[in-house]
Amino acid sequence: MHPLKKTARTAGFVYLAMILVAPFSMLYVPGKLIVRDNAAATAENILAHETLFRLSIFGDLIGHVIFICLSIALYRLLSSVNKHWALLMVGFVWVSAAVGFLDTLNDLAAVIFFRGADFLAMFDKAQRDALGMFFIKLHNQGIFMDEIFWGVWLFPFGWLVFRSGFLPRFLGVWLILACFGWVSLSAIAVFSPVYYEAAFRWLQPVFFAELAFMLWVLIRGAKVPTTPSTLQPATEGLAFR
Amino acid sequence: MSTAVMTKRIAEASPRFKARMAGVSYLLGSLTSVFGQMVVLGMLVVPASATATAANILSHQSLFRLGFVASLMTVPFHLIWAVLFYGLFKPVNRSVSLLAGFVMLLGCAMWGLSSLFHLAPLLLLQGSSLSAFAPEQLQALALILLKLNAQAYDIGLVFFGFWCVLIGYLIFRSTFLPRIIGVMEAFAGVGYLTLLWRPLAHYLYPYNLALAGPGEISLMLWLLVKGVNEQRWKEQASADLR
Numbered sequence: 500m501h502p503l504k505k506t507a508r509t510a511g512f513v514y515l516a517m518i519l520v521a522p523f524s525m526l527y528v529p530g531k532l533i534v535r536d537n538a539a540a541t542a543e544n545i546l547a548h549e550t551l552f553r554l555s556i557f558g559d560l561i562g563h564v565i566f567i568c569l570s571i572a573l574y575r576l577l578s579s580v581n582k583h584w585a586l587l588m589v590g591f592v593w594v595s596a597a598v599g600f601l602d603t604l605n606d607l608a609a610v611i612f613f614r615g616a617d618f619l620a621m622f623d624k625a626q627r628d629a630l631g632m633f634f635i636k637l638h639n640q641g642i643f644m645d646e647i648f649w650g651v652w653l654f655p656f657g658w659l660v661f662r663s664g665f666l667p668r669f670l671g672v673w674l675i676l677a678c679f680g681w682v683s684l685s686a687i688a689v690f691s692p693v694y695y696e697a698a699f700r701w702l703q704p705v706f707f708a709e710l711a712f713m714l715w716v717l718i719r720g721a722k723v724p725t726t727p728s729t730l731q732p733a734t735e736g737l738a739f740r
Numbered sequence: 741m742s743t744a745v746m747t748k749r750i751a752e753a754s755p756r757f758k759a760r761m762a763g764v765s766y767l768l769g770s771l772t773s774v775f776g777q778m779v780v781l782g783m784l785v786v787p788a789s790a791t792a793t794a795a796n797i798l799s800h801q802s803l804f805r806l807g808f809v810a811s812l813m814t815v816p817f818h819l820i821w822a823v824l825f826y827g828l829f830k831p832v833n834r835s836v837s838l839l840a841g842f843v844m845l846l847g848c849a850m851w852g853l854s855s856l857f858h859l860a861p862l863l864l865l866q867g868s869s870l871s872a873f874a875p876e877q878l879q880a881l882a883l884i885l886l887k888l889n890a891q892a893y894d895i896g897l898v899f900f901g902f903w904c905v906l907i908g909y910l911i912f913r914s915t916f917l918p919r920i921i922g923v924m925e926a927f928a929g930v931g932y933l934t935l936l937w938r939p940l941a942h943y944l945y946p947y948n949l950a951l952a953g954p955g956e957i958s959l960m961l962w963l964l965v966k967g968v969n970e971q972r973w974k975e976q977a978s979a980d981l982r
Contacts, residue, residue, distance in 0.1 A: 538869045583827050590819045590845055597849035602856065625872035632869045640863065641856050644812060648852075651816050689805050689859075 503576075503665060504720035510572040511717035517565040518713060520558055525642075528555035538632035539625070542613040552610065559603045563596040570652075576721070577659040588655040595648030602641030609634035643688035650681025653708070660712070665721040673708035680705035755828065755916075755974070756967035762824035763963030769817035770956070773851075776811025776858075777893050780804065785886055790879040793886070794865050804862065811893070812855040815848045822848075822903075828968065829910040831977040840906040847899030854892030860885045894935045901932025904955070911959075916972040921959050928955030 500508075528551060534540040545552045570592035578585040612619070612631035619627060653674045661671025680702040687698045780803055786792040797804050822844035829837040861882035864870065870878055908926025911917045931951030934941045941948060 536869050538872075583823055586826065586841075587820060587823045590823060590841075590848075591816065593845055594815060594819065594848045594852055598852040598856075601853050623872070629870045629872045633863060636863050637856065637860050640859050644852070644855055644859070647812060647816070686809070689809060690802075 500720075501723045503723055506572075506576045507666075507716040507721040510569070510576050511713055511715075511720075513565060513569045513572045514709070514713040515717065517562060517569055518710065520562045520565060524555040524558035524562060528552065528558075533635060538628040541632055541635065542628040545610065545613055545631075549610070552606070556603050556606050559606075560600065563599045566592055566599075567596050573656065576716075577656075577663060580659045580663050584655040584659050588652050588659070591648055591652035591655070595645055595652065598641065598645050598648065602638055602645065605634045605638035605641060609638070643685055646681050646685040646688070650678045650685065653678035653681070657708075663721075665724065667715070670708070670712050670715060673705075673711060677705050677708040754970060755977075756970050758824050759828060759963050759967040762821055762828060763960055763967075765817045765821040765824065766960045766963060769814050769821055770960070772810040772817060773814040776807045776809070776814065777890075780807030780810070781886065781890070785883075787883075790883040791876070793883050794861075794879040797861060797882070798865055801862070808855060808858045811851070811858060815851050815855075818844060818848050818851075818900075825907060828973075829907070829914065831973065831980040832910045832914045834980075836906055836910055840903050840910070843899055843903045843906065847896045847903065850892055850896035850899060854889050854896060857885050857889035857892060894938075894941075897932045898935050901929040901935070904929030904932060904952075908955070915976050916969040917962065921955070921962060924955035925959050926955070928952040 532541065532544040532548060532552060534544065570589045574585050574589050577588075609631040612627045612634065615624070615627055622630070657671045657674030657678060659671075660666045660674060661668050663671075684695070684698055684702060688695050784793065784796040784800060784804060784807075786796065822841050826837050826841045829840070864878045864882045864885070873881075905926050906929075908922045908924075908929060911922030911925060912919050914922070928951060931948045934944055934948040
């Protein structure tokens with residue numbers, strides 16, 4: 500297989516892994532365990548399904564590790580287009596992963612409060628539940644914050660796809676639209692949270708950009724240039740030059 | 741200008757253009773950071789009174805949220821700036837430029853984290869599920885979170901200071917920017933590094949932060965107005981390849 504095609508497939512598989520892991524921690528478990536604005540019910544759910552909750556924390560962490568791997572896979576694919584844009588893409592992903600990693604700490608703090616311990620004895624149960632709920636909410640706020648980075652990294656990414664010549668331009672445009680989608684979603688979460696869910700639903704077609712990209716590189720790979728040209732993927736890993 | 745022409749222009753961007761763009765992201769990164777962390781919080785936070793702070797935040801919620809957005813948006817601006825500087829100073833010393841990039845990345849991660857503490861007080865002060873606590877308790881917790889935000893921001897500034905020292909060194913060794921700016925930038929970095937030891941930083945305040953002024957402002961203005969000496973940059977870049 501042509502090395503360019505192979506690099507594209509690899510990136511596609513890493514992307515697939517991330518898309519498979521993310522919904523478990525982001526949607527399924529929170530939807531099952533967290534009762535909005537009801538600290539006591541949430542505490543009861545999480546204590547009754549503590550392993551599930553801890554699995555979702557673990558899934559969160561694994562998801563960020565895969566995200567870092569994805570940034571390197573995409574760097575290998577796209578750094579031949581423009582090294583600086585590719586570096587910017589990687590930088591955004593790494594900060595997003597760092598913020599996401601630390602954000603999981605809030606979920607762990609919530610478990611500590613819900614479980615209670617000797618050193619927490621001066622708080623009564625209602626207070627412990629309230630504090631635990633506060634950390635669950637703080638974790639959500641952290642996700643809203645991280646959405647800025649889920650957006651901005653797509654700009655250099657989309658730009659590189661658009662300019663690549665071996666990937667269809669419409670995917671690049673779509674990814675850049677998704678960038679603006681995530682950033683505006685994050686702004687809505689901060690300024691007018693009541694519209695968040697409606698906005699999330701309306702922006703779905705834009706967010707499918709990443710899924711489309713993943714399917715494209717998995718199925719079609721990259722268009723191999725017919726004439727020998729300079730468009731070759733970096734072969735020596737992270738070639739910072 | 742058609743997009744084709746524009747993309748071509750950006751792809752073949754000259755070092756001077758990149759230096760100007762670095763100046764622009766420098767300016768935007770500094771403005772958002774100062775506005776978000778110093779101006780807005782300076783207006784709303786009363787360090788000695790949790791009650792007054794809470795009242796201020798609740799009566800100026802939009803301003804408070806705007807401050808949060810500014811201090812979060814400073815992260816992407818700083819990253820753009822760091823990538824442009826990496827490209828600009830790579831001909832001077834590749835490893836030091838790369839190290840500087842990584843240091844800035846850590847500082848940005850710290851600032852991203854501090855933003856979470858920045859937003860948390862609103863959850864406590866408006867929380868509907870926190871009725872188990874007395875308002876004074878929640879107000880005290882909110883003030884503690886704001887103080888944590890300030891500390892996390894300062895830790896980010898320590899990384900930023902280290903970055904300034906590295907950049908100062910690179911400017912000093914470069915042939916395309918005035919050496920004196922490199923020296924002042926390194927001093928600016930030393931000023932930020934005093935935050936490593938809080939009592940020292942307190943003792944030296946505001947002189948340690950004033951140290952940052954000449955280096956940072958002169959570098960930013962130089963980049964915006966003059967860019968870099970393109971001829972010399974190309975000479976140093978081709979010497980690096982040999």
